[in-house]
Amino acid sequence: MNNSLIISIENLCKHYRNADKNALDGLNLTIVEGEVFGVLGPNGAGKTTLFSILSGILPLTSGKVTIAGLDLKTDLESIKYKLGVVPQEIALYPSLSAEDNLLYIGRMYGMTGEELKEKVDYRIRQFGLTEVKDKPVKTYSGGMKRRVNLLGGILHQPEVLILDEPTEGMDVQSRAVMMEMLRKLNKEEGMTILYTSHYLEQAEIFCDRVAILNHGKQLVVGDPKDLIDRNEDRSSLEELFLELTGTTIVGS
Ligand SMILES: Nc1ncnc2c1ncn2[C@@H]1O[C@H](COP(=O)(O)OP(=O)(O)OP(=O)(O)O)[C@@H](O)[C@H]1O
Numbered sequence: 001m002n003n004s005l006i007i008s009i010e011n012l013c014k015h016y017r018n019a020d021k022n023a024l025d026g027l028n029l030t031i032v033e034g035e036v037f038g039v040l041g042p043n044g045a046g047k048t049t050l051f052s053i054l055s056g057i058l059p060l061t062s063g064k065v066t067i068a069g070l071d072l073k074t075d076l077e078s079i080k081y082k083l084g085v086v087p088q089e090i091a092l093y094p095s096l097s098a099e100d101n102l103l104y105i106g107r108m109y110g111m112t113g114e115e116l117k118e119k120v121d122y123r124i125r126q127f128g129l130t131e132v133k134d135k136p137v138k139t140y141s142g143g144m145k146r147r148v149n150l151l152g153g154i155l156h157q158p159e160v161l162i163l164d165e166p167t168e169g170m171d172v173q174s175r176a177v178m179m180e181m182l183r184k185l186n187k188e189e190g191m192t193i194l195y196t197s198h199y200l201e202q203a204e205i206f207c208d209r210v211a212i213l214n215h216g217k218q219l220v221v222g223d224p225k226d227l228i229d230r231n232e233d234r235s236s237l238e239e240l241f242l243e244l245t246g247t248t249i250v251g252s
Pocket of ligand 1: 047050
């Protein structure tokens with residue numbers, strides 16, 4: 001990990017029409033290249049809103065966001081190629097195979113021919129999907145579909161990977177496989193990862209830094225171990241989360 005800034009969020013606010021308060025209320029975060037950054041918070045804290053803005057799905061109300069030096073307001077088209085966005089829902093055609101789904105996604109990113117084929121083959125081998133690659137996705141286990149879904153988000157070799165609850169609803173074993181894939185992408189390929197999870201134990205181990213949000217504001221940002229150690233009576237991120245938000249996280 002080096003110290004170059006890859007995402008900068010300055011005074012970001014989001015106000016939904018007819019809402020009585022801001023969903024994001026003056027958020028300031030910086031994320032450096034190669035970092036694994038966790039955005040944590042109870043239901044309604046603003047995590048999905050933040051990720052939707054960073055992914056270009058939702059417009060921001062005010063503030064400034066840059067990704068890889070590009071301004072989100074004016075350079076969205078170029079940013080699209082720097083970002084890999086992996087939604088929680090499976091964004092695949094069920095009757096197509098993993099290979100055909102990935103070829104299709106690759107073409108949407110402008111890849112073609114041998115280059116595309118090689119990239120798809122490589123990812124399929126790398127993440128242990130060779131045996132099932134020709135079978136329709138609808139015949140896969142839930143965990144396997146989520147793995148293919150992830151591959152769809154990284155085929156174009158993004159600099160930043162944005163994941164909303166990548167292991168939500170998975171069994172323990174599939175969760176471990178998914179986390180190992182993400183660890184590889186971060187450690188071996190240097191992908192910056194921005195992720196949210198309800199699994200605080202997982203976030204504590206996986207993240208270089210976390211931000212805990214509530215009501216659209218950041219309550220604390222830092223290395224989870226340092227944050228926990230600031231109070232010697234505290235022994236986990238879960239305890240810190242409870243202290244700050246007054247709630248245990250739903251879903252853990
Ligand atoms: N389309 C919308 N219109 C109005 N208000 C919205 C809309 N989407 C979200 N909100 C509100 O914005 C706030 C932040 O919601 P958001 O979904 O970003 O939170 P979250 O942290 O992702 O929650 P969860 O963990 O439940 O997914 C909440 O108060 C929510 O009710």
